[in-house]
Amino acid sequence: MRSLPPNVQIYTSYHPLNPAQRFSHPLPEGGFAFCETITAPVTIGNNVWIGGGAILLPGVTIGDNTVIGAGSVVTHSIPSQVVACGNPCRVLRQNL
Numbered sequence: 001m002r003s004l005p006p007n008v009q010i011y012t013s014y015h016p017l018n019p020a021q022r023f024s025h026p027l028p029e030g031g032f033a034f035c036e037t038i039t040a041p042v043t044i045g046n047n048v049w050i051g052g053g054a055i056l057l058p059g060v061t062i063g064d065n066t067v068i069g070a071g072s073v074v075t076h077s078i079p080s081q082v083v084a085c086g087n088p089c090r091v092l093r094q095n096l
Contacts, residue, residue: 005052
């Protein structure tokens with residue numbers, strides 16, 4: 001069983017950066033028929049502690065026994081057995 005502290009946000013969808021890939025062809029009356037959305041999983045290992053207000057972006061993996069500090073923005077995968085925090089989230093030290 002996992003529980004998350006308040007205001008943790010886990011995002012699994014995003015949009016392409018290239019506008020030609022992001023939008024469909026323009027409609028005759030203006031606007032677009034749809035906006036392309038891509039998904040990527042977020043994987044959280046065993047015994048992970050995620051501090052309040054953390055944001056996990058699409059495609060990241062957090063390894064086992066890792067601590068993510070409150071308010072961190074996890075933009076890339078974080079290995080097992082570490083303490084990491086910040087914006088962007090970075091490894092501070094090994095988790096004993």
